[in-house]
Amino acid sequence: MVNYKCLNPIAAVGVNLFTDDYKQVDSVEEAEAVLVRSASMHEMDLPADLKAIARAGAGVNNIPLDKCAEKGIVVFNTPGANANGVKELVMAGLMLASRNVVGGINWVQSIKDDPDVAKLVEKGKSQFAGREILGKKLGVIGLGAIGVLVANAANGLGMEVYGYDPYLSLEHAWNLSRDIKYVKTKEEIYHTCDYITVHVPLLPDTKEMINKDTMAMMKDGVVILNFARDLLVNDNDMEAALKRGKVKCYVTDFPNEKTAGMEGVIAIPHLGASTEESEDNCAVMAVKQLKQYMETGTIKNSVNYPNCDAGALPSGKRITINHKNIPNMLTQFTGVLSSENINISNLINKSKGDYAYTVIDIEEELSAAIEEKISEIEGVLKVRVI
Ligand SMILES: NC(=O)c1ccc[n+]([C@@H]2O[C@H](COP(=O)([O-])OP(=O)(O)OC[C@H]3O[C@@H](n4cnc5c(N)ncnc54)[C@H](O)[C@@H]3O)[C@@H](O)[C@H]2O)c1
Numbered sequence: 508m509v510n511y512k513c514l515n516p517i518a519a520v521g522v523n524l525f526t527d528d529y530k531q532v533d534s535v536e537e538a539e540a541v542l543v544r545s546a547s548m549h550e551m552d553l554p555a556d557l558k559a560i561a562r563a564g565a566g567v568n569n570i571p572l573d574k575c576a577e578k579g580i581v582v583f584n585t586p587g588a589n590a591n592g593v594k595e596l597v598m599a600g601l602m603l604a605s606r607n608v609v610g611g612i613n614w615v616q617s618i619k620d621d622p623d624v625a626k627l628v629e630k631g632k633s634q635f636a637g638r639e640i641l642g643k644k645l646g647v648i649g650l651g652a653i654g655v656l657v658a659n660a661a662n663g664l665g666m667e668v669y670g671y672d673p674y675l676s677l678e679h680a681w682n683l684s685r686d687i688k689y690v691k692t693k694e695e696i697y698h699t700c701d702y703i704t705v706h707v708p709l710l711p712d713t714k715e716m717i718n719k720d721t722m723a724m725m726k727d728g729v730v731i732l733n734f735a736r737d738l739l740v741n742d743n744d745m746e747a748a749l750k751r752g753k754v755k756c757y758v759t760d761f762p763n764e765k766t767a768g769m770e771g772v773i774a775i776p777h778l779g780a781s782t783e784e785s786e787d788n789c790a791v792m793a794v795k796q797l798k799q800y801m802e803t804g805t806i807k808n809s810v811n812y813p814n815c816d817a818g819a820l821p822s823g824k825r826i827t828i829n830h831k832n833i834p835n836m837l838t839q840f841t842g843v844l845s846s847e848n849i850n851i852s853n854l855i856n857k858s859k860g861d862y863a864y865t866v867i868d869i870e871e872e873l874s875a876a877i878e879e880k881i882s883e884i885e886g887v888l889k890v891r892v893i
Pocket residue numbers: 564565566567586587589590593648649650651652653654671672673674675676679706707708709712713734735736760777778779780781
């Protein structure tokens with residue numbers, strides 16, 4: 508039986524994939540597997556039995572990835588599963604920043620009880636006139652699952668689209684329309700574009716990438732859209748830029764105490780992935796990845812351990828070892844098994860940065876004492892026998 512804990516509500520279509528071999532528990536302390544959306548896990552004690560965390564979503568800045576890796580806990584996310592939901596809201600954000608729909612709607616509400624409302628609407632509507640996006644230049648920073656969809660959709664609406672991503676993957680490059688102008692520096696986007704949208708993860712090198720220096724390079728009256736994470740933007744610098752008119756409008760899906768009421772900000776309550784379709788896609792992908800890892804040791808879409816297709820289970824036992832990526836580990840693992848006269852039928856070893864993962868298939872049972880011996884090897888972080 509595998510105990511799992513959901514730290515946020517996870518769509519039923521995903522949770523229902525758990526069979527009778529899985530049991531939902533009330534506290535993280537009892538869990539071997541965790542499902543999470545946006546709940547912060549940074550201050551949480553991670554129990555010794557915890558083996559995997561699946562983030563039903565893309566951003567993993569709410570999870571202490573290094574601390575998890577150090578404890579042999581594999582963290583998964585669900586790349587692309589909510590990308591269409593976010594793309595659609597970004598397109599809405601482009602419109603809301605261009606046409607004063609929000610101001611107009613609020614105004615109608617303020618005059619709704621006036622018997623002359625229809626006449627007042629025609630008389631007063633000019634104060635909410637806007638501009639069209641057709642022919643305007645859009646810069647997309649980060650051409651991953653969301654950025655590519657946004658770039659292609661904006662291109663389809665007649666915008667001239669520029670894209671920047673120094674780590675562009677082959678898969679995403681294939682999906683990018685040939686009309687998108689791929690640029691080699693962010694500065695080209697800053698200097699050129701009327702609208703700039705960011706779709707990068709929050710990392711030390713992307714934190715506050717939109718700040719007074721980068722905004723100084725932008726066109727006067729630029730519109731900035733942030734459907735990625737609030738800390739990508741320096742809020743004090745944004746406030747000053749909005750006041751000066753350097754930035755015409757800032758659309759954010761991550762309002763905080765500073766930006767929620769800021770003039771010139773369109774604040775949306777983190778709704779990018781809040782669609783039935785995205786929530787279902789993320790939940791199904793997260794649960795499938797978690798189950799596959801718990802049941803077979805295969806790692807797919809991990810952000811802190813290497814991906815590893817462990818293949819079908821052997822007739823005997825499978826030993827999975829999460830360990831440090833340091834020399835001489837395989838010799839020690841195979842040494843323990845050969846000293847017990849155990850034959851290895853298959854061995855896979857993968858590494859990612861400071862961490863590695865080894866899967867060893869044997870055609871017989873494995874005693875707890877031998878498992879213990881492997882666990883005691885320096886650099887071994889977690890051992891499982893499936
Ligand atoms: N608003 C929401 O509800 C919502 C939903 C999903 C994702 N997000 C956020 O959006 C981000 C992007 O999501 P995604 O699904 O497209 O992820 P993704 O991993 O598919 O794409 C991220 C892209 O950013 C690129 N990148 C990384 N560092 C960069 C840099 N310094 N400059 C330019 N590009 C860089 C990567 O190469 C990658 O192509 C997530 O990390 C998350 O924070 C928000």
